[in-house]
Amino acid sequence: MRAELHDELDGLSALLVEMTRLVGSAISKATMALLDADLTLAESVISADERVDALHLEFEERSLGLLMLQQPGAADLRVIVTGLRMSSDLERMGDLARHIAKLSRMRHPRSAIPVQLRETVLEMGQVAEHIVAKTGSVIARRDLAAAAELEADDDAMDTLHRQLFTMILDDQWPHGVEPAVDVTLCGRYYERYADHAVSVARRVVFLVTGQRVLN
Amino acid sequence: MRAELHDELDGLSALLVEMTRLVGSAISKATMALLDADLTLAESVISADERVDALHLEFEERSLGLLMLQQPGAADLRVIVTGLRMSSDLERMGDLARHIAKLSRMRHPRSAIPVQLRETVLEMGQVAEHIVAKTGSVIARRDLAAAAELEADDDAMDTLHRQLFTMILDDQWPHGVEPAVDVTLCGRYYERYADHAVSVARRVVFLVTGQRVLN
Structure with a gap:
């Protein structure tokens, strides 16, 4: 019974790692779609999010199954309940990558991001990818x-994120309101994506060490 | 044992209702603080959010206690796990009201919202209040x-929310980029707040009827 419980907990953990991989791939593609105004790539991010949603539901159902059939002890219970929160965070990260892809699609054939901000947005995308890859390692190992x-x-x-605001709020900003609004929303999406990823990792730390990381 | 479990489930439900009341009060005050550039009110919303966060933690700890000690059956288990998600949604709604209050504080002594958009933002605040009040009734009854x-x-x-965008993206928009950015962020906060509230209510519906409300 215990061995079965721990196999299933490992299975749930692998599901979370797979979700980090999928939402990592999604943010990477969404950034490229946004900067290159690549409609096909944007569409692929939008449709791929279904898979993340399906894994999130699978995680929830399998967790309930475990709680019901295996009567886990205190420590395993905390792992399962924390896992449910992590799965929600990852599902939301998929949504945020999809939002970026949708913005890219909405402005196609031009890019939603003016040329002089692309470097910063590219960096935000890269930081997001690094963060989610590390979050995957934190869960897996x-x-x-x-x-x-x-x-x-x-x-x-x-x-x-602050750099973006400095640029759009500069008196010399030449692009008018619409690109400023697009950049504001994108900036928010990347920042929230990173917040969720960091929050997933902090939950793992709390499980392992019992220390809540405050911030 | 069963009676004790059901008393505690009622207690958890009351905690969620109290959270809806607190985040309802927060969004109402945040809207007033935003439109009237009322710094004292903004500060009170920002500091009151701690209470919501504390209830969220209390909800989590008491739920874990129940799962551990009472070995709930399948139906009660689903109630507890769903409650954990609802508590997360409500905690996030508190954050969003706090974000609005912080924006109000940042632009004080002027209002972050230009005069001709205040009516729309006021309505968004009122719709948010109605939604969260109904969400409270859905949980309570x-x-x-x-x-x-x-x-x-x-x-x-x-x-x-779309009206806001129409106004800020109008060629005749006279306020420049900063108010457009502020309005974009506020609009997003109200919309997300409402989404979370509706999602809480849908979770209750799913518990009661077994029907997932798709949208």
């Missing part, structure tokens, strides 16, 4: 060193 | 009629 790095990565994302 | 109304309320919110 309880890699606390990677978890510690995530706090600095999240700060880097916040700095890039 | 499993009021499926109120739950059904929420879908139309959510559509009303989306319509108001």
Whole structure:
């Protein structure tokens, strides 16, 4: 019974790792779609999000099954309940990547991001990818060193986010309101994506060490 | 044992209702703070959010306690796990009200919202209040009629949100980029707030009827 419970817990953990992989691929493609105004890529991100949603539902159903049939003890119970929250965060990250892809689709054939901001947005996309890859390692191998790095990565994302605002709020901003609105929304999506990823990693840290990472 | 379990489930439900009341009060005050550039009110919303966060943690701990000690059956298990998600949604709604209050504080002593958009933002605030009040009734009394109304309320919110964009993207928009960015963020916060509230109500409907409300 216990061995079965732990096999299933490993299975649930693998499901979360697979979700990080999918939402990592989604944010990477969404960034390319956004910067290159690539409609096909944008469509592929939008339709691929269904898979993340399906894994989220599968996670929930299998967790309920475990709670029902295996009567896990205190520690395993916490793992399952925390896993449910992590799965929600990952599902939301998929939505945010999809939002970016939808913005790219909406402005096609031009890019929603003016040329001089693309470097910053590209960096936000890359930081998001690094963060989610580390979050995957944190789940897969309880890699606390990677978890510690995530706090600095999240700060880097916040700095890039502030840079975007500095650029669009500059008196010399030449692009008018619509691109400013698009950049505002995109910036928010990347920042929320990173927040959710960091929150997933913090939950793992809390499970492993019992220390809540405040921030 | 069963009676004790059901008393505690009622207690958890009351906690969620109290959270809806607190985040309802928060969005109402945040809207006033935003439109009237009322710094004191903004500060009170920002500091009151701690209470919502504390209730969210209390909900989680008490749910874990129940899962551990009472070995609930399948139906009660689903109630507890769904409650954990609802508590997360409500906690997030508190954050969103706090974001609005912070924007109000940042632009004080002027209002972040230009005069001709205040009517629309006021309506968004009011729709948000109605939605969260109904969500409270749905939790407290499993009021499926109120739950059904929420879908139309959510559509009303989306319509108001689109109106905001129409106004800021109009060629005649006279306020420049910064107010457009502020309005974009506020609009997003109200819309997300409503989405979370509707999602809480849908979870109750799913518990009661077994029907997932797709949208």
